[in-house]
Amino acid sequence: MNPELRATLAGLYQRCDAWQGADALLRRSPAQLWFRHRARSRLAVLGYHGIEDRSSFEAHLDRLCDRSAPVSLRQVEEAARGGPPLPPRAVLVTFDDGDVSVHRDALPALKARGIPAVCFVVAGLVGTDTPFWWDEVEQLARAGGTTDLVPPAAPELLPHTLKLLPERRRREALRQLRDSARTPVARKPQLTEVQLRELAAGGVDIGNHTLTHPCLDRCDDRQVRAEVLDAHRLLTDCLGRPPTAFAYPNGNTDARVHRLLGEAGYRSGFLYNHRLAHPGARHPLRIDRLVVSTRASADRLETILSGLHSTVFALARGAARAAVRSAQAIRRTS
């Protein structure tokens, strides 16, 4: 996908995502009944990031306790290998990136309800005050930073275009942005090793989310090994046991990554493709996940858990992609 199309689609997604008015209609539609029935035998792996709205997140958890069956990573990994099947309406709660709010806000809320979860951390950031690179890119662009490696884009869309670059060029673009910005970015406290151990002791398994969060399919072989295995060593040293679960940054992966994960003894790998998972139907290193924010309304959460939101989103994405492509074709011929 070219950078202009990618940036345009990212902007469309953000605007669509903010529009929750359709969720009430979808939730009350006949389609929701059918999707909800179908979802009974699927696994819903919820992929959160940080806790932007604690009270809304707690309402999500109460909903899961009432009408779903929260399961642990171990149950999912055993079921994926032919062990005991998961209960109907099984749901696994996961968090990507390891934002400090997972320890501060999610851990007590999960513990109070006895809900297990998984937190996939960017191992190279643990114990530092280094911001996530995509936040840094946006802040640098707002501070006048520029790069000639991608076409100009709005600051909030620039990280999306940088994700398309080979890893070496993405790092070079970040260097250019740092060199040209008027001010450095704000520091961001990350989870500490002590907090990782407290999460693990409190029922939140710690998973590997690479060393620095590149798109692994954009990395060369040496970078892939370092991102997967150096992170694996750091987390093993911190936790006293090796992580068994891996989440692919941005959902991007390839055969090299799967081979490495198999050699390192990983039992599960999680995508970020906004789909319900079929327990046992796919490879344990390619488990589907649903995209969700703690700000999601009760209506949206229902349509996400049923899989209806995924289907509507995929249709909208296909239509948006076709519209952008035809606009580009018209521009080229006029």
Ligand SMILES: [Zn+2]
């Ligand atoms: Zn991530």
